[in-house]
Amino acid sequence: MELQEERQDGKLILHLAGKIDGSNADAFRQAVADHIDGGDRSIVLDFSRLEYLSSAGLRSVLLLAKRLKSEQGGFALCCMSDLIKGVFDVSGFSKILPIYRTRAEALAAV
Amino acid sequence: VTKSLDVRLKNDRAEIARLGDLIGTFGAEHQLPAETVFNLTLVVEELVTNAMTHGGAGQGDDFHVAVRISLDGSEIRTVIEDSGPPFDPLAEAPEPDLDSALEDRPVGGLGLHFAKAFSDSFAYQRAGDLNRSTVINKLKT
Numbered sequence: 001m002e003l004q005e006e007r008q009d010g011k012l013i014l015h016l017a018g019k020i021d022g023s024n025a026d027a028f029r030q031a032v033a034d035h036i037d038g039g040d041r042s043i044v045l046d047f048s049r050l051e052y053l054s055s056a057g058l059r060s061v062l063l064l065a066k067r068l069k070s071e072q073g074g075f076a077l078c079c080m081s082d083l084i085k086g087v088f089d090v091s092g093f094s095k096i097l098p099i100y101r102t103r104a105e106a107l108a109a110v
Numbered sequence: 111v112t113k114s115l116d117v118r119l120k121n122d123r124a125e126i127a128r129l130g131d132l133i134g135t136f137g138a139e140h141q142l143p144a145e146t147v148f149n150l151t152l153v154v155e156e157l158v159t160n161a162m163t164h165g166g167a168g169q170g171d172d173f174h175v176a177v178r179i180s181l182d183g184s185e186i187r188t189v190i191e192d193s194g195p196p197f198d199p200l201a202e203a204p205e206p207d208l209d210s211a212l213e214d215r216p217v218g219g220l221g222l223h224f225a226k227a228f229s230d231s232f233a234y235q236r237a238g239d240l241n242r243s244t245v246i247n248k249l250k251t
Contacts, residue, residue, distance in 0.1 A: 022159050023127040052130065052148065054155045055220040062217050069212060083148045090227045091220050092208030 003031050011042040011074075011110055013103070017049035020057030029060035033067070041073035042110040046103055048079035053087050065097055074110030078103050113140060114180040119158065121166045121173040126155055129177065140181055145250040149228040150179070150186060156221040157190050157199075157243050165194015165241065185230075186247045191240045198234050199225075199243065 001024045004015040012035055020028050035043065045061070047053075061077070068075040078100045080088070088094045100106040115136045119125040130151050137147035158175055166173040175192045203222040207215060226232055231246040 019127070019130060021126050021130055021155055023124050052151060054152055054159075055224050056155075056159065058220065059217045062212075062215060065212060066215075066217075083145060087152070087224075090224065092206075093215075095209075096212040096215060 001028055003028070005035075008107065011044065011107060012040045013044045013046055013107070015046045015049060017051075019052040020050065020060070021052065021054045022056040025054075025056035025060045028057065029063055032060075032064050036064075036067060036071070036073070041068070041071065043068065043073065043075050044103065044106045044110055045075075045077045046079050046106075047077060047081070047084055048103075050081075050084055053084055055091070058087065058091055058093060061097070062093065076100055076106035076109045078106035114178060117177045119175045119177065121162060121169060121171060121175075123159070123162065126158065129154065129158065133179065136179065142181075142186075143250045146186070146247060149250075150188065150247050153225050153229045153245055153247065154179070154188060154190065156225045157245070160199055160203075160221050160225070161190065161192035161194060161197075161241065164197045165192050169194070184249050186249070188245045188247070190243045190245070191237070193239060194241060196236050197241055198236075200232070200234050 001020050002017040006013040014032060065075050076098045088099060098109055100109065115132060117129055117132055119129060133151045133154065134147060154177060161175050173193055178189045180187045199222050204219060206219045206223045229245045230248045233244045235242050
């Protein structure tokens with residue numbers, strides 16, 4: 001798993017690449033949490049280069065969403081492949097997380 | 111022609127990454143569709159994680175999981191065996207919460223739901239000292 005940072009107008013875009021599974025989901029969550037600890041409150045996760053996500057990865061995304069909501073932060077997801085989107089759909093997470101097709105829409109939402 | 115992948119896993123979550131890589135290589139060798147490889151990787155990870163959670167906690171090297179994936183014509187048969195105490199995931203896992211709001215949504219409980227949703231059939235049996243799950247994934251064309 002790789003996590004690349006980009007900033008635009010004070011908003012943090014994190015580009016996920018590779019796989020998020022049970023072996024690295026906690027490290028992924030901690031890496032994003034470090035940014036929240038550092039003061040970031042507008043975060044977009046860009047999934048365009050992510051190849052795989054299991055329930056362990058979803059759990060991390062949900063924990064981050066809960067934390068940012070409780071701290072009045074902005075959080076949005078974008079640019080998922082059909083396979084990754086399927087994981088969010090089957091879990092029911094598509095109904096409770098802000099998922100956008102494009103990065104521009106996600107940025108506008110946070 | 112039957113082709114198969116046999117993997118014996120240590121009682122360590124780090125093994126999940128190795129398993130995923132092996133399934134990816136197996137899929138590439140047999141030119142399996144991307145969706146089939148994705149679903150297979152997901153189902154196997156969720157069941158192995160489930161086994162480690164229920165049978166492997168605190169057991170160290172006494173616990174092990176074995177995975178055998180066989181390609182047979184238009185379907186993939188996966189058999190996962192673990193040495194934990196009897197645990198029937200179909201009988202004992204609660205239904206997941208798919209409806210509550212973000213603040214109330216539980217962060218766990220999806221693994222078995224995924225194993226069922228991303229496979230075409232799923233069966234459990236206690237086989238001697240082992241828990242054995244057998245999963246079928248039909249090839250997506």
